[in-house]
Amino acid sequence: MLELDGAGVAVVDGEGGTRTLLHPTTLTLSERRVAVVGANGSGKSTLVRLLDGLLTPTTGAVRVHGLDTRRDGARVRGLVGLLFADPEAQLLMPTPLEDVALSLRHLPRRERTERATELLVDVGLGGHLHQPVATLSGGQKQLLALTSVLAAEPAVLLADEPTTLLDLRWKAHVEALLDALPQQVVTVTHDLEAAARAERVVVVDGGRIVADGSPAAALATYRDLMAGLPPELAARDAR
Numbered sequence: 597m598l599e600l601d602g603a604g605v606a607v608v609d610g611e612g613g614t615r616t617l618l619h620p621t622t623l624t625l626s627e628r629r630v631a632v633v634g635a636n637g638s639g640k641s642t643l644v645r646l647l648d649g650l651l652t653p654t655t656g657a658v659r660v661h662g663l664d665t666r667r668d669g670a671r672v673r674g675l676v677g678l679l680f681a682d683p684e685a686q687l688l689m690p691t692p693l694e695d696v697a698l699s700l701r702h703l704p705r706r707e708r709t710e711r712a713t714e715l716l717v718d719v720g721l722g723g724h725l726h727q728p729v730a731t732l733s734g735g736q737k738q739l740l741a742l743t744s745v746l747a748a749e750p751a752v753l754l755a756d757e758p759t760t761l762l763d764l765r766w767k768a769h770v771e772a773l774l775d776a777l778p779q780q781v782v783t784v785t786h787d788l789e790a791a792a793r794a795e796r797v798v799v800v801d802g803g804r805i806v807a808d809g810s811p812a813a814a815l816a817t818y819r820d821l822m823a824g825l826p827p828e829l830a831a832r833d834a835r
């Protein structure tokens with residue numbers, strides 16, 4: 597369960613004024629599949645960074661499974677896994693085996709290697725255990741990033757445009773893996789077909805939630821917005 601309780605983010609801008617990235621927002625996300633859509637720069641990643649505790653709200657509070665991200669940041673980060681569009685941003689080790697093993701550092705060394713091998717074989721990267729990460733294809737890198745994140749067994753996965761850089765085949769592969777996960781997955785996406793498969797869609801515009809509800813209703817609002825309608829005229833009452 598993810599909760600925003602009047603949570604907002606404002607930063608000091610270059611001119612010494614303040615800039616609101618997310619207006620105070622109250623939201624409880626308990627659905628297993630949530631999609632967040634919105635234009636570039638609308639505040640989607642800000643919302644995700646709040647939920648993983650990387651960013652603390654400047655007003656209100658954010659709770660993950662009841663833990664306040666401001667007070668219990670380290671424990672929250674233990675509960676939440678993050679997957680970004682660009683796997684380069686999160687692959688830290690020289691080989692796939694070492695990268696997955698890093699997420700398993702709580703295990704004794706031998707078990708760590710065995711478990712990392714098992715996980716890589718399961719996702720189809722068994723033939724690439726020791727291949728330099730830099731030489732993997734983009735799709736293989738994203739699959740590795742996902743495997744490393746999941747190895748830590750997060751309770752919640754936040755995926756920020758996880759398939760944006762993938763070709764159709766890799767996109768389908770990564771989406772199928774994400775769809776099959778037992779844990780809650782919140783996905784930021786520009787892919788409206790993927791968003792339509794969620795149980796709930798949240799639409800962000802100008803740092804505000806402007807629609808929130810079933811995919812059909814919320815995506816209708818988003819399409820209206822993208823067609824140039826101001827939020828107050830775009831389809832409302834998505835819930």
Ligand SMILES: Nc1ncnc2c1ncn2[C@@H]1O[C@H](COP(=O)(O)OP(=O)(O)OP(=O)(O)O)[C@@H](O)[C@H]1O
Pocket residue numbers: 607615617634635636637638639640641642643
């Ligand atoms: N630390 C910061 N200081 C100033 N402005 C910021 C900061 N972080 C984000 N912003 C601005 O806040 C706005 C929202 O950014 P955010 O990354 O949340 O958007 P987004 O919806 O995820 O966009 P995209 O789809 O392009 O990734 C942008 O205009 C961005 O430049």
